[in-house]
Amino acid sequence: MRFITSSIMRGAIPALGFLFLTAGTQAQTLNGIRIGEEISAASRIAGKPASRVAAGAHEEVRWSLPDGNKLALATDPGNGRIAFAKETWGGRPDGKPADFPGFTYGETTLANIREHAENNGFAFVERLVEEKPDGLRLFNSYEVEGTPGLVVTFVTRMSAKDSQRLLNKQPGLDINKSARLESIILGDARYLDSIWGERKLKGKNYKPIRWASIRP
Numbered sequence: 001m002r003f004i005t006s007s008i009m010r011g012a013i014p015a016l017g018f019l020f021l022t023a024g025t026q027a028q029t030l031n032g033i034r035i036g037e038e039i040s041a042a043s044r045i046a047g048k049p050a051s052r053v054a055a056g057a058h059e060e061v062r063w064s065l066p067d068g069n070k071l072a073l074a075t076d077p078g079n080g081r082i083a084f085a086k087e088t089w090g091g092r093p094d095g096k097p098a099d100f101p102g103f104t105y106g107e108t109t110l111a112n113i114r115e116h117a118e119n120n121g122f123a124f125v126e127r128l129v130e131e132k133p134d135g136l137r138l139f140n141s142y143e144v145e146g147t148p149g150l151v152v153t154f155v156t157r158m159s160a161k162d163s164q165r166l167l168n169k170q171p172g173l174d175i176n177k178s179a180r181l182e183s184i185i186l187g188d189a190r191y192l193d194s195i196w197g198e199r200k201l202k203g204k205n206y207k208p209i210r211w212a213s214i215r216p
Contacts, residue, residue: 111176142209157194
């Protein structure tokens with residue numbers, strides 16, 4: 001199996017028509033941030049940003065959260081509303097509970113995600129795998145059931161040791177159990193196409209994922 005580190009971002013982003021996701025949908029948010037909101041909403045929830053990082057026309061505004069997690073947001077250049085939100089686990093126990101119901105950072109495996117979704121999701125061809133010194137990151141995306149235009153991407157990380165075993169084609173490694181949830185990305189579908197490319201690979205029997213409270 002061959003892995004290629006994907007290019008993080010593409011060139012200039014065209015102005016996009018944006019589908020505003022209203023508050024009438026279920027609580028599909030990251031740290032209270034909803035795709036389609038004004039960027040000012042982030043300051044009310046997360047306070048002052050820690051940094052800004054740009055790659056082409058995609059600029060992430062980043063916050064350090066009280067539980068040690070990291071929050072990154074980007075806006076649609078066409079209307080200035082939030083089009084991309086990413087939360088990354090910082091490694092602390094108090095930061096483990098994820099906003100996706102039933103998922104836990106550092107514990108939920110790729111197998112758990114696939115079991116919940118009942119399929120493997122889809123992958124952006126230019127964003128299949130990211131290789132870093134501390135391990136490989138895999139990207140599994142799903143449209144969110146009942147919310148047209150909203151995509152959730154689960155980023156799972158394999159340890160450096162397991163990643164090397166995989167790259168060396170050593171037997172006995174189960175990727176589904178080795179890769180564990182590290183980040184969740186919520187994005188407007190058209191914005192993601194503009195930064196990650198429109199080409200996608202869909203798993204067998206693909207269907208959108210259901211995002212609803214696990215409470216009765």
